[in-house]
Amino acid sequence: MAKVVVITSGKGGVGKTTTAAAFAAGLALRGHKTLVIDFDVGLRNLDLIMGCERRVVFDFINVINGDANLNQALIKDKRNDNLYIFPTSQTRDKDALKREGVERVMEELKQQFDYIVCDSPAGIEHGAITALYFADSALIVTNPEVSSVRDSDRIIGILASRSRRAERNEAPVELNLMLTRYDPGRVSKGEMLGVEDVKEILSIPLLGVIPESESVLRASNTGTPVAFDNESPAGRAYLDAVARFLGEQREMRFVKPERRNFFRVLLGRA
Amino acid sequence: MGLFSRLFAPQKPSAAIAKERLKIVLAHERVGRGAPDFLPKLQKELIDVVARYVAVTEDMIRVNLGKSGETSMLEINIEFDGAKPKIIPPRNGFGPRPAPPAAPQPAKPG
Numbered sequence: 001m002a003k004v005v006v007i008t009s010g011k012g013g014v015g016k017t018t019t020a021a022a023f024a025a026g027l028a029l030r031g032h033k034t035l036v037i038d039f040d041v042g043l044r045n046l047d048l049i050m051g052c053e054r055r056v057v058f059d060f061i062n063v064i065n066g067d068a069n070l071n072q073a074l075i076k077d078k079r080n081d082n083l084y085i086f087p088t089s090q091t092r093d094k095d096a097l098k099r100e101g102v103e104r105v106m107e108e109l110k111q112q113f114d115y116i117v118c119d120s121p122a123g124i125e126h127g128a129i130t131a132l133y134f135a136d137s138a139l140i141v142t143n144p145e146v147s148s149v150r151d152s153d154r155i156i157g158i159l160a161s162r163s164r165r166a167e168r169n170e171a172p173v174e175l176n177l178m179l180t181r182y183d184p185g186r187v188s189k190g191e192m193l194g195v196e197d198v199k200e201i202l203s204i205p206l207l208g209v210i211p212e213s214e215s216v217l218r219a220s221n222t223g224t225p226v227a228f229d230n231e232s233p234a235g236r237a238y239l240d241a242v243a244r245f246l247g248e249q250r251e252m253r254f255v256k257p258e259r260r261n262f263f264r265v266l267l268g269r270a
Numbered sequence: 271m272g273l274f275s276r277l278f279a280p281q282k283p284s285a286a287i288a289k290e291r292l293k294i295v296l297a298h299e300r301v302g303r304g305a306p307d308f309l310p311k312l313q314k315e316l317i318d319v320v321a322r323y324v325a326v327t328e329d330m331i332r333v334n335l336g337k338s339g340e341t342s343m344l345e346i347n348i349e350f351d352g353a354k355p356k357i358i359p360p361r362n363g364f365g366p367r368p369a370p371p372a373a374p375q376p377a378k379p380g
Binding site: 145189 | 283286288289292296
């Protein structure tokens, strides 16, 4: 039975899809059969970030409506055999996600995978609620910035009251913080909320800190989950987060300002 | 404040201000979270009832669901200071009836 992990944040533009792609890729690299689902109906983007946009034939809504079966709709990643992508519809709206239909498809998928990563749309409306409803675990993607932290707090409240686990009085959804677009230099100057500040305010366990990194844009430009780039700080930070998620102890990297290395500057790799 | 002190006064880092503001706003928002859906309606109906007897306005009544340990507590605060009691006309042994605030005359039956 798969574990369902929702990637959510409330606020838009904080790195949910980047995190969903990287986290799913990281789980697959660790040998777990992983599916990443796009719940952002109407604003599909996971296919682009995963680099499979030209292979989409059928989508989530087609499967829910019975117009296609799962085997026709799931896209197998070309770089990793454990990784599958389930794109969503670009033309429908979020109300097309009927809970019963989603539930039926999710139950079927849970038989086939180890992990199901759900990429939530922004907001707290129907689409976002549907994405988090089936979750066993949630990654709260947060930027060190006031509006993002506030919206994360809101979505934490919604997870505690409106998820299926909450409705059924089961053990609560496991919560983890992913702090993204982190700039240790600005934190040390007092210009940005630090790891400890955000942890203290949201009071949930920290799974990973992803530094602001050029490699994230480079990865999305080329349609490669950033976790496949283990040269980049962001890629390594995501792989660390995956390892912690799987129960390993790993020290937090990229939380202190990097000393500028003269030779790296000279080589243009600073 | 002179130019000198303005230039050299220690400034609070903006991140510290952000943290402080977040703590305050979230403490406030978390209180209302998880409150049952009926609270606004209860508040409105309470106002209607109280307004039959006393000239109160909406902001004088506050309904909160608090929790201390295991027990939930419904807290209803009605601010009375300055609110004028209404003159209730007796009505054939039945309970009082809302009188229009502008014309406090006995309501005619029928």
